[in-house]
Amino acid sequence: MSYTTTDGHGLFQSIELERQIRRLHSAVGNAVVDDKHVVFAAGSIQLINALVHALSPDADAASPPARVVATAPYYPTYRTQTKMFDGREYRWGGTTALWGNASRNSTDGFIEFVTSPNNPDAQLYKPVLGGSAAVIVDHAYYWPHFTHIPAPADEDVMMFTMSKPSGHAGSRFGWALIRDQDVAKRANKYVQDSIMGASRDTQLRMLGIVKVMLANLHGEEDIFAFGHGVMRTRWRRLNAVVSRSRRISLQKMAPAYCTYFKRIRDPSPAYAWVKCEREEDEDCHEAMLKAKINTRPGVLNEASSRYTRISLLKSDDDFEALMERVTDLVNAERYDA
Numbered sequence: 001m002s003y004t005t006t007d008g009h010g011l012f013q014s015i016e017l018e019r020q021i022r023r024l025h026s027a028v029g030n031a032v033v034d035d036k037h038v039v040f041a042a043g044s045i046q047l048i049n050a051l052v053h054a055l056s057p058d059a060d061a062a063s064p065p066a067r068v069v070a071t072a073p074y075y076p077t078y079r080t081q082t083k084m085f086d087g088r089e090y091r092w093g094g095t096t097a098l099w100g101n102a103s104r105n106s107t108d109g110f111i112e113f114v115t116s117p118n119n120p121d122a123q124l125y126k127p128v129l130g131g132s133a134a135v136i137v138d139h140a141y142y143w144p145h146f147t148h149i150p151a152p153a154d155e156d157v158m159m160f161t162m163s164k165p166s167g168h169a170g171s172r173f174g175w176a177l178i179r180d181q182d183v184a185k186r187a188n189k190y191v192q193d194s195i196m197g198a199s200r201d202t203q204l205r206m207l208g209i210v211k212v213m214l215a216n217l218h219g220e221e222d223i224f225a226f227g228h229g230v231m232r233t234r235w236r237r238l239n240a241v242v243s244r245s246r247r248i249s250l251q252k253m254a255p256a257y258c259t260y261f262k263r264i265r266d267p268s269p270a271y272a273w274v275k276c277e278r279e280e281d282e283d284c285h286e287a288m289l290k291a292k293i294n295t296r297p298g299v300l301n302e303a304s305s306r307y308t309r310i311s312l313l314k315s316d317d318d319f320e321a322l323m324e325r326v327t328d329l330v331n332a333e334r335y336d337a
């Protein structure tokens with residue numbers, strides 16, 4: 001297997017895989033692809049810096065470095081990846097709360113990360129800075145098993161990954177949809193310069209997976225109907241237990257119309273964003289750990305330590321163990337009548 005793909009165009013990106021990914025977006029209705037360039041990478045984690053680099057001024061330009069920001073609670077890798085390369089081109093600028101919006105401050109030279117649906121709290125967020133800020137919208141979870149799809153996403157710079165829709169996180173494959181040709185070229189060059197293009201083995205495997213997903217859409221083996229069924233049941237069961245608790249609460253999510261299923265669908269988030277309500281549970285992550293429940297502390301998302309994230313993406317066995325422990329925690333609560 002050589003550096004180039006089997007398409008014979010001397011490219012590091014399979015033209016056929018790109019075509020199938022475009023078909024998948026169009027068939028699912030979760031992104032507008034016709035006026036976008038597609039850039040592959042080794043997971044969407046690699047795209048974080050590829051896109052920040054592509055949207056930043058040149059290292060030798062006279063302008064100051066771009067400021068990369070996100071709204072709390074945000075996916076912490078935006079901070080860790082950006083800080084790793086902090087320098088002449090760009091630096092981590094903290095949360096959007098520090099910078100206000102365009103009506104109050106200039107947003108020149110800002111790059112805002114928006115995750116929709118968000119990791120950790122599963123809400124569909126929009127950019128907050130406005131003005132001339134560039135925006136990178138991470139749509140890792142914008143698939144019908146995790147959220148309703150109100151309309152195809154059509155932002156200038158979008159990130160997707162195969163880690164979430166099919167669960168092939170270990171294959172390391174992500175892609176960006178980019179409107180502007182120059183931005184796409186710069187992002188592509190970043191991937192070429194760092195890894196000479198996404199693994200060809202992985203691209204081949206992704207081609208098989210995307211084709212199977214496409215062939216079964218709306219059929220008996222529709223991956224989205226299957227995934228929605230599993231995730232909806234998990235969310236419903238967890239809510240039923242937590243609704244009896246005065247100690248912990250979850251984010252509120254409502255049923256909503258989905259253009260993919262063509263009906264109102266129940267929520268089915270990938271993550272539960274847990275809040276500890278009691279004064280003594282100031283460190284919610286620690287409080288959960290005492291009940292043998294593994295969570296990711298909200299402080300990593302620059303949220304209060306009263307919040308912590310439970311992942312609902314796990315095996316059936318692990319989910320059952322989680323349910324047992326949450327049920328024990330809630331049953332142990334005692335209140336005077």
Ligand code: PMP
Pocket residue numbers: 042043044045046075115119138140160161162163169172173174
């Ligand atoms: N973005 C978000 C919002 C995520 O939750 C994750 C994975 N946890 C990623 C990007 C990275 O995914 P990958 O590198 O596997 O594509």
